Amino acid sequence: MARARGDEQVEGRDGTPVGRRAVLGLLGLGAVGIAFGSGAESWLAKQVGKVSAKDPTGLTGLVPGGGGFRIYTVTAGYPPKSREDYRLKVTGLVDGPVTLTYDDLMALPQTQLTKDFQCVTGWRVEDVEWQGVKLADVLDHVGAKAGAKYLHFTSFDGAYTESLTMDQARRPDVLVANHMLGKPVTREHGGPVRLYVAPMYGYKSIK
Ligand SMILES: Nc1nc2c(c(=O)[nH]1)N[C@H]1C(S)=C(S)[C@@H](COP(=O)(O)O)O[C@H]1N2
Numbered sequence: 001m002a003r004a005r006g007d008e009q010v011e012g013r014d015g016t017p018v019g020r021r022a023v024l025g026l027l028g029l030g031a032v033g034i035a036f037g038s039g040a041e042s043w044l045a046k047q048v049g050k051v052s053a054k055d056p057t058g059l060t061g062l063v064p065g066g067g068g069f070r071i072y073t074v075t076a077g078y079p080p081k082s083r084e085d086y087r088l089k090v091t092g093l094v095d096g097p098v099t100l101t102y103d104d105l106m107a108l109p110q111t112q113l114t115k116d117f118q119c120v121t122g123w124r125v126e127d128v129e130w131q132g133v134k135l136a137d138v139l140d141h142v143g144a145k146a147g148a149k150y151l152h153f154t155s156f157d158g159a160y161t162e163s164l165t166m167d168q169a170r171r172p173d174v175l176v177a178n179h180m181l182g183k184p185v186t187r188e189h190g191g192p193v194r195l196y197v198a199p200m201y202g203y204k205s206i207k
């Protein structure tokens with residue numbers, strides 16, 4: 001089960017704490033942290049262990065959702081978040097910490113994709129309409145530094161975390177999504193904003 005990471009510290013290879021501030025990061029997605037290689041590797045190894053623990057059976061929430069989706073949550077419910085309250089915080093290897101509002105995201109170029117959503121547990125929803133800002137565009141917008149290698153995402157439910165390499169994050173089919181199934185992302189699906197990582201299993205699409 002994923003758990004709140006709280007003030008957990010992660011040690012880099014040289015023993016230097018990488019810590020929440022250095023690795024942090026997308027609020028609502030939550031927060032996105034941008035990290036250099038060496039410290040982040042041991043941290044990533046822990047993430048790999050966590051992934052299988054996170055969604056071993058898919059039984060965390062088998063509530064049928066819209067359009068054939070199952071609604072998954074590792075927490076008891078879905079903390080409310082309005083468009084007005086939503087914030088995407090980006091910290092780490094950026095020029096300085098940046099906080100984006102829903103309107104800030106909507107003001108960036110929007111990308112539409114129609115692609116499948118596939119959970120590792122077997123269910124699949126075909127031809128889902130997505131809209132959002134390419135994560136690559138968000139990274140450029142906030143001035144992610146050239147040497148940054150990894151992203152760490154924290155959900156605003158306080159419990160779910162995910163990670164991508166910078167190369168994965170910069171693919172054109174990875175969206176900070178504000179619409180799915182042709183309408184605004186609903187609360188159960190992580191609205192007002194969730195990640196959609198088209199080329200990877202659903203667990204990467206942090207809500
Ligand atoms: N915050 C959060 N994001 C999450 C999850 C979760 O439990 N909590 N589950 C993941 C998994 S395993 C899948 S398959 C998808 C399911 O998306 P849905 O709940 O919108 O159908 O969300 C992913 N993102």
Ligand SMILES: [Mo]
Nearest residue numbers: 119120202203
């Ligand atoms: Mo999943």
